[in-house]
Amino acid sequence: MNALRGQMGLWKLHLAVIIIGAIAELIGIRKIPLGIGAILLLPLLYAFIMAALMNPNVMPKFGKFIGEKEVKAASPLIVIAIMPFIAKFGTTIGPAIETIIEAGPALLLQELGNLGTIVLAFPLAVWGLKMGREAIGATFSIAREPNLAIIADRYTLKSPEGAGVMGVYVIGTLFGTFIFAILASLFASIDVFDPRALAMACGIGSGSMMAACTGALTEVVPSMKDEILALAGASNLLTYATGLYAGLFIALPIVEKLYNATAGKRDLAAADNKGA
Amino acid sequence: MSDSVVAKETTRPKIDLVDHAVVLIIVCLVGLVMNTVGPAIPLMDGFMGMIVIYLISMVGLILTRFAPFYLPSVAWISLVGIVATLPWTPGSEWIVAQAKSVNFLALATPALAYAGFAIAKKEIEVAKHSGWKLAVVACLVFLGTYAGSVLVAEAILKLQGI
Numbered sequence: 001m002n003a004l005r006g007q008m009g010l011w012k013l014h015l016a017v018i019i020i021g022a023i024a025e026l027i028g029i030r031k032i033p034l035g036i037g038a039i040l041l042l043p044l045l046y047a048f049i050m051a052a053l054m055n056p057n058v059m060p061k062f063g064k065f066i067g068e069k070e071v072k073a074a075s076p077l078i079v080i081a082i083m084p085f086i087a088k089f090g091t092t093i094g095p096a097i098e099t100i101i102e103a104g105p106a107l108l109l110q111e112l113g114n115l116g117t118i119v120l121a122f123p124l125a126v127w128g129l130k131m132g133r134e135a136i137g138a139t140f141s142i143a144r145e146p147n148l149a150i151i152a153d154r155y156t157l158k159s160p161e162g163a164g165v166m167g168v169y170v171i172g173t174l175f176g177t178f179i180f181a182i183l184a185s186l187f188a189s190i191d192v193f194d195p196r197a198l199a200m201a202c203g204i205g206s207g208s209m210m211a212a213c214t215g216a217l218t219e220v221v222p223s224m225k226d227e228i229l230a231l232a233g234a235s236n237l238l239t240y241a242t243g244l245y246a247g248l249f250i251a252l253p254i255v256e257k258l259y260n261a262t263a264g265k266r267d268l269a270a271a272d273n274k275g276a
Numbered sequence: 277m278s279d280s281v282v283a284k285e286t287t288r289p290k291i292d293l294v295d296h297a298v299v300l301i302i303v304c305l306v307g308l309v310m311n312t313v314g315p316a317i318p319l320m321d322g323f324m325g326m327i328v329i330y331l332i333s334m335v336g337l338i339l340t341r342f343a344p345f346y347l348p349s350v351a352w353i354s355l356v357g358i359v360a361t362l363p364w365t366p367g368s369e370w371i372v373a374q375a376k377s378v379n380f381l382a383l384a385t386p387a388l389a390y391a392g393f394a395i396a397k398k399e400i401e402v403a404k405h406s407g408w409k410l411a412v413v414a415c416l417v418f419l420g421t422y423a424g425s426v427l428v429a430e431a432i433l434k435l436q437g438i
Contacts, residue, residue: 003295007302014302017389018309024385025314042381043314044388051392057400066393074394080296081303081387086350087332088383090357091375097362106432116424121416129409138413142421167406170399171414177388179418193426194433201425207350208391211384213422229380235425237354241347 013070013077020050029219037189039182040216044208048177082207089210089233096230103196107235110200111242117142118255126263133259133267137164140255143172144206146244150252177212184213188220195221199228203235205243210236291341291349297334303386304330310382317377325377332357 007014024043032039052058054066093100100107117139125135137155141147143165148157155161172179180202187198195217202213214232218225304326311322336353343352361368361375 003292003298007299013390013393014306016393017386018306020389020392021306021310021385022313024389025310025382028314043310044381044384047385047389048392051389052395053392055393055395057395057397071393071396074390075396077299077303077390078387078394080299081306081390082384083300083333083336083349083353084304084307084326084329084378085380085383085387086353087329087336087357088375088378088380090332090354091329091361091372092380093354093358094361094365094368095363095372097358102438103433105436106429109432110425110429113423113425113428114421116422116427117417117420119424120420121413124416125409125413129413131409131413134410135413138410139417142417143414163406164410166402167410168414168417170402170406171411172418173391173399174395174403175414176418179415180422183419183422187422187426193430197426197429197433200429201422204421204425208384208388211381211387215381215384233354237351240351240354 010070010073012065013074016051016054016066016070020054021047024050029215031219034186037186038220040185040219042181042212042215044211044215045177045181052174085207085211089229089236092226092229093233093237096226099227100230100234103200103231106197107200107231107238110197110235111238111246113201114142114204114239114243114246115251115254118251118258122255122258126259131164132263133160134164134167135263136252136255136259137161137166138168139164140251141165141243141247142204142206143168144204144243146205147247150244150247154252172206172209176206176209180209181212181216184216185220188217195224195228196231199224199231200235202232203237203239205236205239207236291337293337293341296337300330300333300337306386307378307383310385311377311379314382314385315379317379321377325374328371328374329378329383332360 024047027043027046030041054062055071056066057071121139122135125131125139137151148165148169151161151165157166184198184202187193188195198217202210210232214228217228308322308326311317312319333353336356337349339352340349359365361372
């Protein structure tokens with residue numbers, strides 16, 4: 001029962017999570033109207049902010065109650081805390097299996113839609129912001145753990161490509177839930193897209209971003225709650241299965257080729273000038 | 277070189293099942309508090325639901341550890357949740373009814389609280405050093421990934437006429 005003793009030693013961390021979480025749940029879901037759409041604020045967002053404010057690395061002055069020991073222990077706890085959440089999502093997929101099969105083609109092909117990052121972010125990074133090879137790591141994927149592993153393996157994380165993927169990874173860790181809550185709220189409240197399409201797009205291989213995304217969607221379209229959860233959960237599971245391979249064999253090669261064909265020449269020219 | 281990524285992702289990490297069983301109980305109890313405070317689901321209903329969720333997670337972990345091929349634990353847990361609730365699985369109606377007493381957003385709240393506590397010094401440094409350009413690019417990465425999937429899904433649903 002070493003695990004139990006270990007967790008008892010972390011009572012401060014668990015207590016803080018319970019208190020912060022309960023406050024966040026009591027505040028509840030809030031809606032901010034915004035012109036054509038609305039942004040939904042969810043308890044999970046408040047919980048993240050409150051915990052970050054108690055984190056000694058974020059707010060050194062407040063770092064009395066939670067110390068470095070708790071910070072270190074919290075990391076593996078995220079993985080375990082997300083498991084019940086994933087299990088719950090699984091139980092929404094089974095009963096909706098007919099819906100899932102019916103939407104199968106859309107569900108499978110929308111995984112390729114994840115390449116939209118290349119269409120949108122790569123041109124801006126390379127031509128708009130004149131970024132160097134960081135752009136390769138930054139724009140080929142949404143930079144979750146499997147994508148980090150791909151770049152670490154090919155370029156190491158200390159390379160420019162590694163700096164790119166790490167930057168997006170950290171921004172995703174710090175702000176991803178907010179960004180996805182906002183994206184889903186806005187897409188849903190303009191009332192142009194099929195809520196099922198919006199739900200499938202929520203599954204991008206990150207439990208917390210999916211939570212924020214589906215949380216916002218189910219608030220805007222409560223009548224389709226079961227369907228939204230099932231489709232998002234199925235899409236997320238598909239991304240767990242395909243994400244690594246899509247990144248490794250499709251997205252990264254495309255971005256590398258694009259970079260070498262365009263900005264790579266600029267880099268070579270710059271290097272030649274320096275040499276001469 | 278690329279083989280080793282695949283290898284890394286597909287090598288089975290040794291999961292200590294007893295440790296996980298204990299920590300999962302704590303995490304489920306924390307989740308139960310959220311489930312009772314926020315969505316105001318009666319405690320006993322939530323408790324039964326949480327037992328079902330706990331068992332699904334544990335079966336998923338056991339499969340992660342012992343199944344003849346490796347899948348990440350989250351994938352196994354999803355699969356167990358799906359199979360347990362398929363209409364033709366015996367007893368699935370009961371399982372679905374129990375799981376309905378657990379609110380999915382209430383389970384995400386503690387996970388994000390742990391995430392807030394887990395922010396490391398290094399992550400703050402990376403965020404500071406990356407600068408505004410990378411922040412702008414990151415936003416477009418998220419927008420592009422989401423919008424790309426929405427557009428493809430929308431188009432296929434229209435084509436299918438469903």
